[in-house]
Amino acid sequence: MIELNQVLYLYDKQRMIFNFSVQQGEVVTILGPSGAGKSTLLSLIAGFLPPLSGQIRLNGEDETDTNPAKRPVSMLFQDNNVFTHLSVQQNLALGLAPSLKLTAAQHEQLSIIAERIGLTSYLSAYPSQLSGGQKQRVAIGRCLLQHRPILLLDEPFSSLDPKLKKEMFELLYEIQAEYRLTILMVTHQLEDIAATNNRCLVIVEGEIAFDGHYQQLLEQKNISTYLGI
Numbered sequence: 013m014i015e016l017n018q019v020l021y022l023y024d025k026q027r028m029i030f031n032f033s034v035q036q037g038e039v040v041t042i043l044g045p046s047g048a049g050k051s052t053l054l055s056l057i058a059g060f061l062p063p064l065s066g067q068i069r070l071n072g073e074d075e076t077d078t079n080p081a082k083r084p085v086s087m088l089f090q091d092n093n094v095f096t097h098l099s100v101q102q103n104l105a106l107g108l109a110p111s112l113k114l115t116a117a118q119h120e121q122l123s124i125i126a127e128r129i130g131l132t133s134y135l136s137a138y139p140s141q142l143s144g145g146q147k148q149r150v151a152i153g154r155c156l157l158q159h160r161p162i163l164l165l166d167e168p169f170s171s172l173d174p175k176l177k178k179e180m181f182e183l184l185y186e187i188q189a190e191y192r193l194t195i196l197m198v199t200h201q202l203e204d205i206a207a208t209n210n211r212c213l214v215i216v217e218g219e220i221a222f223d224g225h226y227q228q229l230l231e232q233k234n235i236s237t238y239l240g241i
């Protein structure tokens with residue numbers, strides 16, 4: 013569960029204030045024009061930016077001042093989610109032990125997740141030998157091994173071709189249901205969620221301008237202002 017109570021952030025020219033909550037196991041899409049504050053919102057929840065005031069509660073705990081590494085949150089970006097000098101096995105192992113020294117039980121967990129993300133035969137490969145989709149699978153696998161129930165995604169599949177992107181969304185939704193993950197996902201492309209009726213938060217100039225399901229969003233008269241199109 014995610015709760016933001018009057019969370020305030022200021023850049024030189026842009027004020028942002030967020031007030032909303034997301035239930036455990038909910039998938040929420042974040043939309044809005046460029047520069048509206050979508051990435052800032054994710055960074056506040058992940059702890060990369062400290063709010064000026066307000067409270068961030070995650071799974072019932074006040075985490076406003078908690079170090080990002082200690083929050084029950086993983087964040088996946090468009091690119092650069094894997095360490096290029098580490099093998100797939102080591103990238104996954106990082107989710108279990110920063111020292112990369114795994115117990116037998118952790119090895120077992122890693123094998124199960126590698127199988128789940130379809131990378132069992134790539135464990136000794138390095139990221140330079142993987143496709144964009146495979147790299148994102150490694151990153152998702154590492155998030156799952158960290159056992160962090162909140163996943164923040166900032167345009168995670170936008171550099172992939174349409175077919176691969178569709179496959180990755182399918183995998184993501186399957187994993188979300190299996191692990192009851194709470195997901196907040198920024199996207200610019202409405203077609204990414206056309207097959208869902210996800211709850212959508214639309215951010216315009218640092219505030220939530222719309223909060224409702226995809227079908228309701230499509231009925232909005234000012235949808236083009238909302239989406240910056």
Ligand SMILES: Nc1ncnc2c1ncn2[C@@H]1O[C@H](COP(=O)(O)OP(=O)(O)OP(=O)(O)O)[C@@H](O)[C@H]1O
Binds near residue numbers: 050
């Ligand atoms: N480091 C910074 N210093 C000053 N202003 C910043 C900084 N980072 C972002 N901003 C401003 O804050 C606003 C929100 O930025 P943010 O990256 O959160 O928007 P966004 O909705 O994710 O945009 P995009 O869709 O283009 O990625 C923008 O107006 C941006 O110019």
